[in-house]
Amino acid sequence: MMRAAAEPPPEFGTDWHDPLTAAPPISKPGTKACEVTVAEAQFRDFTPYKGAYAPPRGCGDRWSKVVLRLDGKVKGRQYDRLGYLRIGGVEVLRTSTPQPSPDGIAWSVEKDVTRYSDTLRRARDVEMLIGNVVDDTYTGILDVKVTLTFYAAERTARSATQNPQHTQHTQDTPDRVLTLDNGTLTTPRNSERLLAEVYATGSGGGCEEYWYLTVPDEAPYSCKADNGPYREVQIKVDGHLAGIASPFPTVWTGGWSNPFLWYVIPGPRAFDVRPITYDLTPFAGVLNDGKAHRVEVSVVGVPQGQSGWSTPVNVLVWQDEGRKQVTGAVTRQQESVPDNSTSYKPGSEHRLDTEGGHRLTVSGYVDTSHGRVTTTVTRALAHTSTHRWTAGETMDALDARWTDDETVTTAGRGPARVIRADRTYTMDGTTTLGDGDRLRTVLALGDRAAVEESRGGRTVAWQRLDDSYAGDATYTANVPRDQRHAVATTSERYRLYGSGSCYDRSLTTVQGALTRDRTRC
Numbered sequence: 104m105m106r107a108a109a110e111p112p113p114e115f116g117t118d119w120h121d122p123l124t125a126a127p128p129i130s131k132p133g134t135k136a137c138e139v140t141v142a143e144a145q146f147r148d149f150t151p152y153k154g155a156y157a158p159p160r161g162c163g164d165r166w167s168k169v170v171l172r173l174d175g176k177v178k179g180r181q182y183d184r185l186g187y188l189r190i191g192g193v194e195v196l197r198t199s200t201p202q203p204s205p206d207g208i209a210w211s212v213e214k215d216v217t218r219y220s221d222t223l224r225r226a227r228d229v230e231m232l233i234g235n236v237v238d239d240t241y242t243g244i245l246d247v248k249v250t251l252t253f254y255a256a257e258r259t260a261r262s263a264t265q266n267p268q269h270t271q272h273t274q275d276t277p278d279r280v281l282t283l284d285n286g287t288l289t290t291p292r293n294s295e296r297l298l299a300e301v302y303a304t305g306s307g308g309g310c311e312e313y314w315y316l317t318v319p320d321e322a323p324y325s326c327k328a329d330n331g332p333y334r335e336v337q338i339k340v341d342g343h344l345a346g347i348a349s350p351f352p353t354v355w356t357g358g359w360s361n362p363f364l365w366y367v368i369p370g371p372r373a374f375d376v377r378p379i380t381y382d383l384t385p386f387a388g389v390l391n392d393g394k395a396h397r398v399e400v401s402v403v404g405v406p407q408g409q410s411g412w413s414t415p416v417n418v419l420v421w422q423d424e425g426r427k428q429v430t431g432a433v434t435r436q437q438e439s440v441p442d443n444s445t446s447y448k449p450g451s452e453h454r455l456d457t458e459g460g461h462r463l464t465v466s467g468y469v470d471t472s473h474g475r476v477t478t479t480v481t482r483a484l485a486h487t488s489t490h491r492w493t494a495g496e497t498m499d500a501l502d503a504r505w506t507d508d509e510t511v512t513t514a515g516r517g518p519a520r521v522i523r524a525d526r527t528y529t530m531d532g533t534t535t536l537g538d539g540d541r542l543r544t545v546l547a548l549g550d551r552a553a554v555e556e557s558r559g560g561r562t563v564a565w566q567r568l569d570d571s572y573a574g575d576a577t578y579t580a581n582v583p584r585d586q587r588h589a590v591a592t593t594s595e596r597y598r599l600y601g602s603g604s605c606y607d608r609s610l611t612t613v614q615g616a617l618t619r620d621r622t623r624c
Contacts, residue, residue: 115578123610158223162255172251198233202356300378333404340386351371351372389433389467452491457487459487464479477513570596
């Protein structure tokens with residue numbers, strides 16, 4: 104289906120289409136719905152909004168789905184800003200904002216937060232912050248409202264929260280949602296399954312916002328890192344490596360020196376920053392001793408003393424109702440030698456080639472009321488990139504690819520269950536500053552995943568995600584806003600298909616006008 108298209112102007116004016124993405128809307132059940140306002144604030148500085156949350160009345164305390172919605176407005180001039188929302192200390196949303204038009208824009212973000220139901224069943228403190236600066240130049244005040252809509256549970260089914268393209272398990276809602284206490288975790292003694300979420304973001308205006316472009320000290324470039332652009336997010340339990348992951352190379356809405364790329368269509372995940380998920384179930388038997396255990400998250404590759412990364416942690420817990428304590432042990436922890444090599448070639452066009460990778464396997468068992476269950480998690484990371492630039496960085500180009508492949512095998516009574524998730528992230532872009540200070544950026548981004556579940560060697564479910572962005576934008580740099588004579592064509596295609604599902608939507612904008620909105624499935 105093709106929706107009506109707008110006639111684009113010859114160049115950007117003072118207004119353009121409100122920001123939107125091609126991602127699918129959150130599906131909602133047809134049960135009774137109750138809405139609660141969680142936060143309503145105007146962000147002018149770095150003062151957090153603090154309020155109180157109370158559970159809804161009239162929809163019970165077991166829900167088939169809980170949907171968070173953020174509605175925002177801003178006008179004037181403002182940078183992109185990063186924000187979070189925490190309820191009872193649990194981070195339920197990490198987001199960034201679009202840059203406004205002089206006339207003003209409105210945008211919205213929806214997220215399925217059913218997995219945080221344990222947190223939402225009781226009254227909680229609320230903290231939200233979208234750090235901002237408002238002065239005579241940057242006039243945009245961020246006006247934001249966040250609501251939660253609760254859909255009452257079906258009588259015949261327990262609520263489910265799984266979204267297979269983002270995580271690796273078909274799962275029910277966790278029994279508990281925990282946060283770290285001064286870097287330590289104390290789990291219920293009957294925990295039989297554990298997942299850690301880490302909302303890892305490199306940001307803050309420094310070079311770690313563009314970590315994928317950093318170079319070693321020997322190379323003449325504005326953003327330096329001792330060992331180049333390889334980054335890896337690690338989680339440790341009591342000093343033992345428990346999980347590894349490639350961070351998603353998020354491009355915020357001021358990225359690549361060209362805000363005209365992002366005024367309408369943001370890059371993948373920019374508005375809804377998804378957490379990295381680690382399966383810590385192999386450590387459940389160790390953690391269930393009633394003591395506090397040290398849990399640490401670090402980002403490999405960040406120069407010593409360099410700030411710019413935020414890594415808040417939630418831990419999702421499933422408990423064994425048939426046992427007061429679940430015992431177990433870690434039986435295997437094996438990793439490859441981490442690989443990170445860079446090759447720099449000077450010249451009229453400088454070039455840095457980078458290859459990196461790491462592999463980790465962790466296995467452990469728990470003795471549950473339904474028998475011994477062994478979980479083995481294998482994760483393999485790889486990064487390849489070529490970075491080219493000229494003197495003064497008047498030409499700056501990157502062609503990069505990251506893979507993050509994970510297999511979780513669960514063996515107990517009955518056939519072994521295997522969930523395999525292969526994730527691929529790509530970035531291919533060039534920025535040039537030419538005659539008359541005309542700055543042009545051509546950029547393509549990809550967020551892809553293939554997820555497959557098998558039992559006893561037989562595939563029972565599968566899904567593919569392909570979220571692709573492309574943009575080409577040019578404007579005159581170093582002049583007032585009304586003299587930039589900017590033009591841009593941007594597009595996104597979001598495809599999600601597999602066993603029992605199909606979604607395919609494409610968007611195109613020209614000079615801020617939405618010229619194409621097509622759905623295929």
